[in-house]
Amino acid sequence: MSEPPRQPAASASAVSQAIEGARSTQDAHPYGLLIVDDEEAILESLELTLAEDYRVFTATNGPDGLEILEREEINLVIVDQVMPEMSGVEFLEEVIARKPETIRMMLTGYADVHSIVRAINDGRIYRYIQKPWEPDELRVDVKRALETYHLTAENAQLGAALAAANERLRAENLYLRREVQRQYAFDQILGESPSMQRVFDVMEKVAETDATVLIGGETGTGKDLVARAIHYAGPRKERRFVAQNCGALPDTLLESELFGHKRGAFTGAHADKKGLFELADGGTIFLDEIGETEPGMQVRLLRVLQDGEIRPLGSSETRKVDVRILAATNRDLRAAVESQRFREDLYYRLRVVEIELPPLRERREDVPALAHHFLDVANDKMNRQIQGFTNAAMDLLTACPWSGNVRELENEIERAVALAGDVEMLGPDMFSEHLRKEVAAEVGRSIELPDEHDLNRAVDVLKRKMIETAVAETGSKTRAAERLGIPRQSLQKMMKRLEMD
Ligand SMILES: Nc1ncnc2c1ncn2[C@@H]1O[C@H](COP(=O)(O)OP(=O)(O)OP(=O)(O)O)[C@@H](O)[C@H]1O
Ligand SMILES: [Mg+2]
CATH class of the missing domain: 3.40.50.300 (P-loop containing nucleotide triphosphate hydrolases)
Structure with missing residues (x-):
């Protein structure tokens, strides 16, 4: 056994490392921070504290800050409370109007307790940072705030997904109800x-x-x-x-x-x-x-x-x-x-x-339509293209006494379609042994010997009985003659002689 070539494996892993490396630098800065303060020194020092973990943007006044807010993906803003052009509170009002989901923090040089407490209570700021700040503390504060942001965003997303799923379910329900109504029409x-x-x-x-x-x-x-x-x-x-x-x-x-x-x-x-x-x-x-x-x-x-x-x-x-x-x-x-x-x-x-x-045997004229209907259903279900039934097959189906009625007919046809494979027509041999026996028994029953001793009269009784059944079951003299195996004219003559009209 030779050693597997090492060279390609090593270089593949080097490539994947390079890709992972690239991704991790990006992933390390998923959140964008915007800091607005008119004092450059403060901006610099805040940037120093936070730039290692976040994408930090800075602005020395409110309007510039808003421009960055519009342009970049900003998750959290830190704003100085006292600035010449636009105050911190005014700036935050704008942030609320434009990107309400952004987390807002305020820098404050002296404890203007009233306005800050009000701002917190009104939900305008998440918290305030007192100058001078402890860098580690600030880092923890920002991290917590963003975790909250993340959870809120996730919640909103889940909520929206849930609402969409509910909507889908409602629509599906309605559809199913319509389907059921249609199915049982x-x-x-x-x-x-x-x-x-x-x-x-x-x-x-x-x-x-x-x-x-x-x-x-x-x-x-x-x-x-x-x-x-x-x-x-x-x-x-x-x-x-x-x-x-x-x-x-x-x-x-x-x-x-x-x-x-x-x-x-x-x-x-x-x-x-x-x-x-x-x-x-x-x-x-x-x-x-x-x-x-x-x-x-x-x-x-x-x-x-x-x-x-x-x-x-x-x-x-x-x-x-x-x-x-x-x-x-x-x-x-x-x-x-x-x-x-x-x-x-x-x-x-x-x-x-x-x-x-x-019972189905008392309405045999319904058999052909039912048989074709169940054939369509079975064709669909089993992806077959069977066109219909041979005459002999349909005769068999119409002659059957169907002790299990429509359900039995349905099962019999489904079974025949399943076993027939790719045929054009279903023939009588494709139905079950049970069905053929049922039909044979029925035919046996129907040719009980007539109560006649004179042979000619007895034959007439039998003929009359068979013609009656054939006409009733096939619904037409032409089909009846076909089934009885005699020409139509002969049937008509015979019926006349037997006084059958
Ligand atoms: N007239 C019909 N048209 C189409 N399909 C029918 C007809 N009658 C019955 N079926 C079908 O035959 C099968 C049996 O029907 P169903 O279950 O309603 O019978 P049932 O009288 O309730 O029987 P059971 O007494 O055994 O409960 C079903 O698949 C049904 O869809
Ligand atoms: Mg039932």
Whole structure:
């Protein structure tokens, strides 16, 4: 192994030393001092005391001093009190007017206590220096004054930075709120089917009011989405929307979440805590899976609905809140009332307006638009350029019973996009095994044997059933004929013979 060449290393360090040296002489004099006195001897001696540590400028009269003040970066001025042209106090008034952040010190030959005390009290001077001065003391005084200056400047800077950050946060908040409002706007909920159009009608009417709404529907049908859209379309949109899943917590914890608690209300309650009802004051609370609540909780919810009153856990006082309540359930609440698992009075209070979201399999005509929407979202998210679905793929999607409803469709498409890679169209083979099984089972169910023993009549029953389904699901005779694998004219003839119009 050969020794590393020493020459370049040594010269590099010499260069860096030279640079550091240059910087340190500059850095040693970050502060500029201005001394104004009509006696040259005093100027000289002050300069001698201070020039080693500061950039010192001198002037023998006020006007010259002001000129330097304007031209140079001056952090501290020392001025003689008694001067022929402009007195020390007059000079300092000018300094205050021009560069108010400059630290001001006054030299005084005799103790004119009154004017100096007044000047100090008025904040015009930082302190006075009595002639003759002790050089070391003066150096300490100046150093302290500049430290104060530094801190004040830093404070001001931090204050300004904080104000700017606050302003940014405020703007960001506003932006985010707009974003959320946009994200949950009605037009983000897709559905051309008559059943969804009816849902939109009710939503629109109810959004403007404070009415309690009970949203029903199987899992994944969009209950959450509808609740948020109602809130963000209504007069409470600038206030909070808070959601709580009532099925997710044991009773006591749920009570404390919703109503808050006093310190010591239960083990672990170390401090008072506000509940969601108070946080949502003026806004909306969304009680998801309301069907899962225990009887005790049902009583408490009834009280809020009746009197707008809540009582934090462990507190003896009740509080009024102004909160709009939206609730959702995927259970049959009426059945729960009948079997006495849900209070009837609460049920009626909740379903002032009822919105029932239809399962996706009962509005298959919405599938293509939803599928394309989720494809767009997934394309964006994963930076893909998939154009659409092959006919066979779309047939598969429309035939699926979607037990997980829109959520399942969304996941299925996201998964397909992730796995498909760079294809132009999504084909049926790109969907999950689970989906294909679901479709196969559905098709199996739909060709149950007809209740007919005569073969011809039985075949007619089956034909009628298949044509009905194909027309309903594809929405047009042309597409239905395509799916059934027969020409359109044949379909029309067949429908006529089967008296299907
Ligand atoms: N009509 C629709 N248009 C667009 N997206 C929808 C629609 N319905 C549902 N979604 C989407 O489907 C997913 C499931 O919806 P959501 O969470 O609102 O269902 P949910 O009824 O609350 O389900 P769960 O009962 O499981 O809580 C969400 O990503 C939602 O954005
Ligand atoms: Mg939900």
